[in-house]
Amino acid sequence: MKKLLLWLSALSLLMAATAAAVTWLNLRDEVDVRVPVAAITPGDSLIARGAYLARAGNCISCHSARGEPSYAGGRPIDTPFGTVYSSNLTPDEKTGLGSWSPAHFWRAMHNGRSKNGRLLYPAFPYPNYTQVTREDSDALFAYFGSLPAVERARTPNVLRFPYDSQAALAIWRALYFKPGVYETDKQRSAEWNRGAYLVRGLGHCAACHTARNALGASSEALDLAGGLIPMQNWYAPSLSSPHEAGVGDWDRQHIVALLKTGVSPRASATGPMAEVVLRSTQYLSDADLGAMAQFLKELTPPAITAMAAVQAAPAAQASVLARGAKLYEQHCAQCHGEQGRGVPQAYPALAGNRAVTMAQSANLMQIVLNGGYAPATAGNPRPFGMPPFVLELSDGDIAAVLTHIRQSWGNRAGVVTPLEVNRMRASGTR
Structure with a gap:
């Protein structure tokens, strides 16, 4: 009995020490939102700077749900642990940032902690945003404060146990997150x-x-x-x-x-x-x-x-290459050329293309299955695109044509299998 009590005491001490370490690691360089700071006057220049920084951070992509006002949040972000919903960045007093201070926002960016102290999930990339300067954080906050207020309550996250607990998140942060700011490399320009x-x-x-x-x-x-x-x-x-x-x-x-x-x-x-x-x-x-x-x-x-040397992959079976060549002639050669040279500024060359020869072939399968376009930008307003073949070609067809492309015109990449294509098709993602 005495030995058991000693073991229990040791275990209790270990648990207490672990909890203390996790707590300390989560409070490193914590922003104290109680400390009064000089008021920030959100003038036009500060708001304009914040708008530019919001674009640099691509904030709109995650914090805008389809069919909803920009920056009002609610976009589902799927993770291996469940779904996280983005928050409302508009200055609504009840559901957005209207009751926040610049210090609250800086703590979210720097420490990954909400106004009420709740730990944020790293689907909000504060492990990267922690490098953002306080000045840039204040400019972002000024910009979000200039937006029209939208009342939209935060959609609760849907996460599996134990990932839905603040305790598990605190342990994750203790292991993998360290707050900091960007440190200038004086050896660089x-x-x-x-x-x-x-x-x-x-x-x-x-x-x-x-x-x-x-x-x-x-x-x-x-x-x-x-x-x-x-x-x-x-x-x-x-x-x-x-x-x-x-x-x-x-x-x-x-x-x-x-x-x-x-x-x-x-x-x-x-x-x-x-x-x-x-x-x-x-x-x-x-x-x-x-x-x-x-x-x-x-x-x-x-x-x-x-150190990884690029080695030529073993050649595919002749029957697979012949099938792929025929499919390429029927569906691909018109745009990408018989020799895979493509058309400049329109259809990419496939010969010598690193996107084709990479060991990882996921992107090739995605593009052939679901199609894809370059973005429509001011410098390229009408991009050429790739049609989807998800309904036209079987798993075996896609595997064969991709294998043909990866092993033709000097390309020496590995085989794509029908099973890999089937898994990609089954995932239903784009």
Whole structure:
């Protein structure tokens, strides 16, 4: 009995110490909203700056539900743990930010905590937004305060146990979240630092372009090294690897063109990236786009990517390649050309295209199944597009034609199987 009591005492002490550690880790660098600060006068210039920053952060995409007023929230965001609904950013006193102070908003951005102290789910990308400066946070708050107030109560999240508890979220944050602000790299230029701030902070590019673990956390060691976007089944390619979407050897103006218009001589934006260009990057200044381009050009590939050699995949069966070639001639050659060379500014070349030869083939299956367009932007108002073949081609047909494309004209990528296509079709996502 004495030994049992000792074990129970030790267990109690361990639990108390763990709870204290989790509490401390969740209160690191906590913004004290009780401290009075000088009043902010939301003049036109501050509001305009906030509007620009809101576009840089693409806030409208998540905080606007279809058919509802902009920034009124309510958009469902599917995660592997359930559905999170975005909040109302309009200045409504009851349901929006009308009763918030700039300090409350800064704490949400910096610490991931709501006005009432509730921990926020990282579907709101505060692990990235924590790098945003207080000045930019205040400008965003001024802009949201200038919007028409919309009364729209927050839709409750629908999450599975134990992910629906604040305790579980506190443990997650203790393990994976550390508040901080962007620290200037003094070894780099001011332009590079501006680009890093936009990409890693407001742009929260790592939210998609970095792989996540089973608990939905991403690793800084693989920052921007590519990852499958949860629940969407689109692969956000590595922005550092020359074998995926790295732009180290691109002309700077081509990177700017891609972010500004959605198309460039080297690539075009489709899938989730098309929405980013449509709602966000096309509105950024050439100076900021140039800064982002400079940062992306100088990204160093992680060791795991840099050391990976691109090896020719084993050739597919002759019957599969013959079937794919016939299907390509019937459905694809008219636009992409018999030799996969495409048409400049219209239909992308498939020969030597990294989007075709990447080891991850999810995006190819998505585009063939569901079609896709580059975004309609001021610089490219009538983009050419890809029709969907989800009702026209079978799983075996799509697997064969993609395998043919991945193993023709010098491409040496792996086989796509009917099972992979079937899984993508069954997911029903775009």
